[in-house]
Amino acid sequence: EAQVTQNPRYLITVTGKKLTVTCSQNMNHEYMSWYRQDPGLGLRQIYYSMNVEVTDKGDVPEGYKVSRKEKRNFPLILESPSPNQTSLYFCASRGESSYNSPLHFGNGTRLTVT
């Protein structure tokens, strides 16, 4: 089954403790992206990747890192999480055969930083 898999689904951590949220897709998609969803703000893009070893900042990249060493994986790294990074995070991917192709989303990771 074609899917985008994020782990974990829920995560509670403390300020300053490094964490990684994993994202993997099995559709051989070139494009991958991370979003955060906050009440009243909709979805905002954090980082995106057009292909292996190619990453770019989105609208709200501060406090986040990503890497794209392999096509299927696109982890999101918070080196020193802070409470304002408490949010619902989504990973998404898209094939580049057509720029009109829809994004495929994971089921989300709800992060709480205390």
Place this chain on the structure above:
Amino acid sequence: GDSVTQMEGPVTLSEEAFLTINCTYTATGYPSLFWYVQYPGEGLQLLLKATKADDKGSNKGFEATYRKETTSFHLEKGSVQVSDSAVYFCAPFGGSNYKLTFGKGTLLTVNP
């Protein structure tokens, strides 16, 4: 950059009522237009899309027409069901920055 304004929610309707969720956008060039839906506890999924002016996207009884003259892509359904309860996002794609821009989402609740 591109931007999108969609109807503020929440929207509460009774089953079989008519639904309209307004969406207008600003974008350079000729963007493609998407509606995504997010059911409770899930990620977003594509509901429908239109790629050029006057195109009508449709799926699951929902429709939206690409109106270039009014830069709008309003979502409609003639008779909503309880299972349509979800958050709906309008999203233009394209322009100079090759990016999908999401609206803030509209929460729809359909009561039996």
